[in-house]
Structure formats: C-alpha cells, structure tokens
Amino acid sequence: MEQINEKLTDKQKQFFNNLSIHIGKPIYFYGSIYRLDYFPGKSDIDVVIFTDNETSTIQLLCNFLNMNRNKFIKFFYKLESTLVPGYKIKYKNHDIDVEIAIYNNKHKTLKLNDDKRTTSIPIYYCIILAIVKFLMYNLGIISHKTYMKLKNFIMNPGAKDRYIVVDN
Numbered sequence: 001m002e003q004i005n006e007k008l009t010d011k012q013k014q015f016f017n018n019l020s021i022h023i024g025k026p027i028y029f030y031g032s033i034y035r036l037d038y039f040p041g042k043s044d045i046d047v048v049i050f051t052d053n054e055t056s057t058i059q060l061l062c063n064f065l066n067m068n069r070n071k072f073i074k075f076f077y078k079l080e081s082t083l084v085p086g087y088k089i090k091y092k093n094h095d096i097d098v099e100i101a102i103y104n105n106k107h108k109t110l111k112l113n114d115d116k117r118t119t120s121i122p123i124y125y126c127i128i129l130a131i132v133k134f135l136m137y138n139l140g141i142i143s144h145k146t147y148m149k150l151k152n153f154i155m156n157p158g159a160k161d162r163y164i165v166v167d168n
Contacts, residue, residue: 003034004029004034007038011095015095016047018064022060022063023060023064024060025050027048027049028050028112028115029046029047030046031115031119032129033045034120035119035121037130039134042137043097043133044092044098047098047101048101048103048111048112048115049061049100049101050104050107050108051103051105052105054102058072061089071089072087072088072089072102073089073165074086075087075088075165076164077111077164079110079114080110080114082107084111085103086102086103086107087101087102088101088102118155125154129151132151132154
C-alpha cells in the first residue's frame, strides 16, 4: 500500500478512504497503479471490492458517487476455468478517475491471485505498455480503442478477451 500512497494525490487518498468508510469494506488496488506504466493524472485507478451482498454494496456506491444504478455494468470474468460474475462502474470527477469492480466474497482468493498476475508482469511488458500509453495520452497517435486491443494482446497473448458484458 505504501507504493500506492506515493502515487496518489491527497485528494485521491481522501476519496478512497472515505469510500471505504462509507461502504464499510476494504478497497483493493490492482493494475497499473502498481507498475511503471501508471501515468498520474491520465491513467485510471483500478480497484476491487468484495462483498457478501452485491446489491447492497452497489447501492452504497451509488449514494457515495451520486450515480444511478443503471451505470453499473454486469459482466462475467474468466478466472482460470471459472466464469465469475461481477459489476463495474467507471467514475471520473476532477482528480478521481477510477474503475470499480465488485465481486462476491466467495471469489476473493481467485480474483486477488489473478490481480497479482496482472500487477507483477515482466518489466518489458510494462515498458511496452508505457510506450503505448505515451502514444495515446501524450501524442494522440493511437485511439483508446486501439490501446485496449494492444493492452489485451500484451497482457494476454493469444487469449481472447476475458470479459463478457451482460446487458443490464
């Protein structure tokens, strides 16, 4: 967590602390915030919340974020050989750009192990991702859609997308 605290602004730290208190659950960070391909002020921050009651947690998040329930996307994520249901919401406001994933507690160990895999990728993957992000964020040479395709290829070579979005 200390590594993350160095990358977060005071406003971001306060936001995540207040969010955790409001929902009564810990927040787990994963993704680029742990790696060198994180671009402060440009990269979003990926977090995951585990709960025994997704509906209640989503309602608490709606209240805290001042967003409608219909902004949450239901999806299935392929973890090993299991399709794990979850919900996601993207929230962006001033200094805060976060993607929040919600999973049931029964999938916690499986998801956290997967997050370790995507967080501790080889350094050359991080360098390639940082270059691709620089081309997107700083030079505008590639689109976000192209970035996402390249990121999926880099992170999961030869694999298909691991997310299956369900219409709400």
